[in-house]
């Protein structure tokens with residue numbers, strides 16, 4: 101294992117840059133509204149970037165979810181949509197693609213990732229049980245809690261430190277899993293919820309050695325592992341680069357091997373799989389599959405479409421294949437790193453090492469004068485939009501929500517603002533403009549006063565909460 105963080109460009113003579121393995125065939129115009137317009141739009145949105153109209157946004161780095169550009173092959177696949185209610189040929193193509201690339205046997209399609217989380221949580225959790233996971237994800241934990249489980253974070257401590265350079269900051273701390281088992285008993289652990297990469301930690305990867313060791317531990321106690329494989333192809337690049345013995349394996353081979361240590365998994369197809377909508381859950385156990393198929397017809401749709409149109413399933417099948425091309429993945433992560441290197445060179449505090457899908461600005465170090473209940477990451481997202489029309493997302497105290505028992509905010513160690521890079525959408529020049537905007541906001545950091553929450557929805561409050569400036 102090496103601790104070195106590769107840079108995308110040599111700084112010396114003789115540098116060799118990467119370039120995207122595609123060219124642009126169709127464009128969508130962008131424009132920026134003026135400062136007065138941005139002030140009005142942000143006030144109307146309650147200082148919540150989720151509530152902005154996208155027409156008022158210049159560069160949209162809210163999320164990498166469903167914001168991907170599809171290839172000409174995928175658009176051609178859309179025309180092959182077989183919109184039969186039952187048994188669409190696109191489903192069988194998707195099923196076979198998932199079996200080939202992820203290695204799971206039984207596939208249930210869903211409309212997107214949280215649909216899969218809903219079905220899996222209902223089918224595997226008994227009320228009062230526990231789920232251990234490598235850091236929470238918002239929708240994942242909520243579905244586990246709604247099914248009656250208590251979530252326990254078992255990620256390594258390094259993940260909570262934004263400047264720790266551990267190469268696999270998404271890893272699970274096996275001692276924490278063991279401690280959970282000792283505390284509640286193995287039969288009370290519904291499963292271990294493993295995500296690769298870990299979104300809320302900064303898109304940080306999990307090593308192959310870690311999932312292997314987790315498998316051994318769980319086998320000793322008869323505990324299942326379910327994998328959130330939403331960004332597993334991205335995770336595979338980090339294994340290829342940083343973990344000894346994987347440099348000569350392809351992304352596809354690494355993904356397949358990783359999944360083989362788990363009992364099943366799910367994805368939001370809106371990330372890795374290069375589509376705008378879709379997801380699935382897949383398992384190897386027939387009885388669980390039957391239960392998932394029972395649930396899917398209640399909540400999503402028939403078990404051969406699960407909320408997707410035939411054309412969506414075709415586009416996802418093609419997207420899965422494209423997502424595992426090594427040169428594509430190098431350019432994908434290379435673009436994220438390019439932005440990270442600009443900000444690092446300008447000494448803007450970001451989560452290091454740079455992860456897979458986004459740059460996470462460290463709002464605690466950005467605004468050290470703002471206490472966490474003045475929502476520093478939310479404030480930063482608002483300031484960045486005001487400066488340049490760039491839309492980012494809060495990933496801090498607002499996203500963490502409240503403890504259902506005590507009613508208090510969760511106070512996460514990480515208070516981050518995420519600049520999420522859509523796949524195949526923006527150019528290197530957009531990254532330059534973004535870095536310069538962040539730098540301008542950083543230079544004006546002492547003027548920031550923070551926000552006050554004026555409206556709070558019951559669930560997943562970050563999506564719809566309103567704020568006002570202090």
Ligand code: F0G
Nearest residue numbers: 163165212213214237239299330368370
């Ligand atoms: N798991 C992970 C790791 C995710 O990042 C997401 C979504 C989901 C599950 C849920 O999938 O949105 O298709 O229902 N993440 C988006 C984001 C929303 O912006 O990070 P979904």
